[in-house]
Amino acid sequence: MRESRTRLLCVTGLVLLALYIGRNHVQNKKEIPHQAYLMYGQANPDEKVRETSLTNVRANNSNTSELRDIYKVRRDRVTTVCTEPRYKYRGQKAQGNGRKNILIDRPQRLAYCPIQKSASTFWKRVYRIVVGQSKATSPFDPSVPALKKFDSIALMSDNQADDFVDKSLSFMFVREPYGRLFSGYVDKLFSPNVMFWRNIGAFGISIFRKNPSSVDLRCGHDLTFSEFVKTVLYSDKHNIKRNGHFTPQYEHCDPCHYNYDVIGTLETLSEDTFYLLDRMGKTNLKKSLEIDFRGQSLNDTIRDQVNMLFAFHKGYRDCKVSFFEAQQRMWKKFQIRGVISKNSKYPIRQDQSERLTKETLTALIYQGMGDAVDKNVAKKNKHDALIEAFSTVDKKDMDSLSKLFGPDCELFGYDCRPSKLFDINTPITPWFFDINIA
Numbered sequence: 001m002r003e004s005r006t007r008l009l010c011v012t013g014l015v016l017l018a019l020y021i022g023r024n025h026v027q028n029k030k031e032i033p034h035q036a037y038l039m040y041g042q043a044n045p046d047e048k049v050r051e052t053s054l055t056n057v058r059a060n061n062s063n064t065s066e067l068r069d070i071y072k073v074r075r076d077r078v079t080t081v082c083t084e085p086r087y088k089y090r091g092q093k094a095q096g097n098g099r100k101n102i103l104i105d106r107p108q109r110l111a112y113c114p115i116q117k118s119a120s121t122f123w124k125r126v127y128r129i130v131v132g133q134s135k136a137t138s139p140f141d142p143s144v145p146a147l148k149k150f151d152s153i154a155l156m157s158d159n160q161a162d163d164f165v166d167k168s169l170s171f172m173f174v175r176e177p178y179g180r181l182f183s184g185y186v187d188k189l190f191s192p193n194v195m196f197w198r199n200i201g202a203f204g205i206s207i208f209r210k211n212p213s214s215v216d217l218r219c220g221h222d223l224t225f226s227e228f229v230k231t232v233l234y235s236d237k238h239n240i241k242r243n244g245h246f247t248p249q250y251e252h253c254d255p256c257h258y259n260y261d262v263i264g265t266l267e268t269l270s271e272d273t274f275y276l277l278d279r280m281g282k283t284n285l286k287k288s289l290e291i292d293f294r295g296q297s298l299n300d301t302i303r304d305q306v307n308m309l310f311a312f313h314k315g316y317r318d319c320k321v322s323f324f325e326a327q328q329r330m331w332k333k334f335q336i337r338g339v340i341s342k343n344s345k346y347p348i349r350q351d352q353s354e355r356l357t358k359e360t361l362t363a364l365i366y367q368g369m370g371d372a373v374d375k376n377v378a379k380k381n382k383h384d385a386l387i388e389a390f391s392t393v394d395k396k397d398m399d400s401l402s403k404l405f406g407p408d409c410e411l412f413g414y415d416c417r418p419s420k421l422f423d424i425n426t427p428i429t430p431w432f433f434d435i436n437i438a
């Protein structure tokens with residue numbers, strides 16, 4: 001009982017913290033020449049090198065010495081991109097931004113730079129155990145505190161910080177930028193998340209929706225994905241309400257300044273995590289994760305999301321969103337993420353919805369998994385949901401996104417104009433994002 005309450009507080013706290021950081025981020029950015037990325041030039045002609053290296057990560061994931069080579073390939077790419085004269089501004093742009101973010105452990109000489117929406121919640125929990133702040137044996141143990149602070153390089157002088165990171169095992173995790181943006185939308189705006197609705201949703205609606213209602217303007221609960229993309233682009237252009245969950249990844253960790261030893265990716269999360277835990281000598285922790293990484297992570301997500309749904313209960317009412325609609329959104333979110341089958345209709349009726357308990361909902365989610373238990377079905381559903389969302393985005397906004405993401409694509413080896421997203425010609429009729437067919 002106490003544990004679950006603590007957890008609720010943690011989830012709510014995390015969101016608060018995220019908003020807080022997001023706001024600070026805006027302030028910190030004031031001195032920095034804002035649209036520096038517009039100076040950013042043509043795509044790297046060396047497309048093939050990047051593609052090959054990412055493929056190899058998967059192919060060679062079981063061999064540590066080959067893995068080391070992968071990290072070298074990733075490091076070298078960052079170094080090359082950063083040292084090209086036309087990219088020089090990047091280091092300057094990010095200067096001061098990445099510094100505060102780097103979480104350190106002095107005794108073990110570790111330096112981790114978290115990026116929101118790129119496995120940061122997961123890795124902070126791992127790190128909590130690694131640095132000895134939690135005695136748990138698995139990061140998925142609900143007792144691992146989410147909010148407690150870590151030691152960081154914030155209070156060090158520039159030289160001390162540089163020296164510390166240089167002599168530490170330093171690492172960060174990145175992810176494919178379009179997938180990250182999509183995940184940010186699903187997690188913060190589409191799903192019942194009253195704080196982000198009010199902060200980002202209402203802001204986007206006030207700018208991009210014709211004749212919004214007063215509730216829309218106050219609560220922003222139904223920002224569409226195409227409106228969301230416009231909002232992110234607008235925020236970036238005007239340097240207003242930029243939020244760390246949606247801002248480019250290179251801004252977070254200053255990779256042109258700090259030469260991270262290991263750049264992990266969400267696409268290779270388990271391999272990269274195991275590799276890092278090996279390097280840190282955390283054999284037991286690694287073993288606990290190896291048991292069933294996907295299964296544990298799924299269980300954790302379900303627990304987390306169900307808690308969040310209930311934590312915001314009162315907020316929905318203030319926004320004139322029924323608890324039933326919040327539940328439908330949550331159900332859809334699990335379908336979008338490939339957890340619940342597309343064939344499972346939400347089994348609760350509106351007149352039953354107010355009495356729903358966490359236990360019942362959790363059980364229903366497990367029962368609803370159906371064919372999505374199959375990894376390939378889950379993958380296809382996630383893919384289809386992504387395509388559905390991007391099919392609604394204006395072509396010129398897609399072009400703007402590719403510019404916004406340019407540095408991330410170059411530095412971390414992602415395709416900035418993936419044909420699966422850029423070659424869609426007509427908007428796809430919503431299924432995943434239509435809550436009325438939940």
Ligand SMILES: *[C@@H]1O[C@H](CO)[C@@H](O)[C@H](O)[C@H]1NC(C)=O
Pocket residue numbers: 063064065066
């Ligand atoms: C791992 O890769 C290295 C370099 O390619 C090779 O020499 C070694 O035999 C491989 N080890 C295993 C266990 O496959």
Ligand SMILES: *[C@@H]1O[C@H](CO)[C@@H](O)[C@H](O)[C@H]1NC(C)=O
Pocket residue numbers: 056059060066069070
């Ligand atoms: C990964 O393995 C493939 C063959 O499976 C090989 O061609 C490639 O060179 C390896 N990559 C690295 C970086 O060792």
Ligand SMILES: *[C@@H]1O[C@H](CO)[C@@H](O)[C@H](O)[C@H]1NC(C)=O
Pocket residue numbers: 292295296299366
């Ligand atoms: C996930 O939760 C289900 C239901 O409680 C349980 O049967 C399963 O063993 C759990 N899986 C893992 C990997 O913990």
